[in-house]
Amino acid sequence: xxxxxxxxxxxxxxxxxxxxxxxxxxxxxxxxxxxxxxxxxxxxxxxxxxxxxxxxxxxxxxxxxxxxxxxxxxxxxxxxxxxxxxxxxxxxxxxxxxxxxxxxxxxxx
Numbered sequence: 001x002x003x004x005x006x007x008x009x010x011x012x013x014x015x016x017x018x019x020x021x022x023x024x025x026x027x028x029x030x031x032x033x034x035x036x037x038x039x040x041x042x043x044x045x046x047x048x049x050x051x052x053x054x055x056x057x058x059x060x061x062x063x064x065x066x067x068x069x070x071x072x073x074x075x076x077x078x079x080x081x082x083x084x085x086x087x088x089x090x091x092x093x094x095x096x097x098x099x100x101x102x103x104x105x106x107x108x109x
Contacts, residue, residue, distance in 0.1 A: 004107035012095045020092045031081035031106035041069040042096035
């Protein structure tokens with residue numbers, strides 16, 4: 001089948017129970033998050049075993065599940081999806097300050 005490239009828009013809300021997009025990275029080899037101008041500088045990751053399931057904090061990401069974007073997001077940023085999340089069944093990201101749509105880019109075999 002060969003290499004497949006992946007692109008998905010993901011809504012990141014400020015509440016775990018909000019409208020954050022649930023998405024899977026089970027087939028990805030690696031991924032990057034494209035963050036638009038003025039977006040958040042911190043994202044908290046949660047994982048579930050199924051869509052619509054109970055989400056649990058990914059405590060091994062960043063500091064207590066929070067990935068911090070290295071500098072102020074006054075310009076578009078691209079950050080790596082933490083490698084410990086690759087292969088996760090279903091993920092959800094919660095924003096630190098404001099709802100935003102990020103783009104997940106990835107590659108799978």
